[in-house]
Amino acid sequence: MPFYPTEVELTAVDFSPSMLEKAKDANDRLYGLNAEFIQGDVDSLLLNDQAFDTVVSTLTLCAYRDPNKVLHNMNRWCKPGGQILLMEHGTSSNKAISIAQTALDPIAYAIFGCHHNRDIMKLLAESPIKVKKSERYMSGILHLMWCSPR
Numbered sequence: 001m002p003f004y005p006t007e008v009e010l011t012a013v014d015f016s017p018s019m020l021e022k023a024k025d026a027n028d029r030l031y032g033l034n035a036e037f038i039q040g041d042v043d044s045l046l047l048n049d050q051a052f053d054t055v056v057s058t059l060t061l062c063a064y065r066d067p068n069k070v071l072h073n074m075n076r077w078c079k080p081g082g083q084i085l086l087m088e089h090g091t092s093s094n095k096a097i098s099i100a101q102t103a104l105d106p107i108a109y110a111i112f113g114c115h116h117n118r119d120i121m122k123l124l125a126e127s128p129i130k131v132k133k134s135e136r137y138m139s140g141i142l143h144l145m146w147c148s149p150r
């Protein structure tokens, strides 16, 4: 929230009521952004097509049951000429770390509720979203992506 411009009109979505409550509380106490908080499943959420100038996802493609479907939704929800900004974690570009991530994924999923071995570049390549610029950090685990809808 500290990174959004103060004049932003923000629509925040998560299916976890407690995550939304935390975000709402932080906004009320610290940021005062003009924000609507929607509890819903982004797999099936009914938002208007081409409704948003910018679609932001932070650390969520690891968690969705069907990340490909959600990427299609993000592409639909973003206005033509708008931007899709992603900060995601996935399988490492270091082979040894990637093998360990896959071996430990069932345990990591049970503890954290998200997958640690998803191939983020492949997911984006198979989606309609166009990646304009990307950077990887932490042995290639963390992705920053600047994208546009098609």
Ligand SMILES: C[S@@+](CC[C@H](N)C(=O)[O-])C[C@H]1O[C@@H](n2cnc3c(N)ncnc32)[C@H](O)[C@@H]1O
Binding pocket: 013, 014, 015, 016, 019, 040, 041, 042, 043, 057, 058, 059, 060, 063, 064, 065, 114
């Ligand atoms: C690792 S957390 C990241 C939370 C937040 N985006 C952030 O950056 O702090 C992943 C979030 O995805 C949410 N989530 C997982 N599947 C979802 C779905 N199908 N629809 C909506 N939210 C979902 C979880 O409730 C969880 O809050």
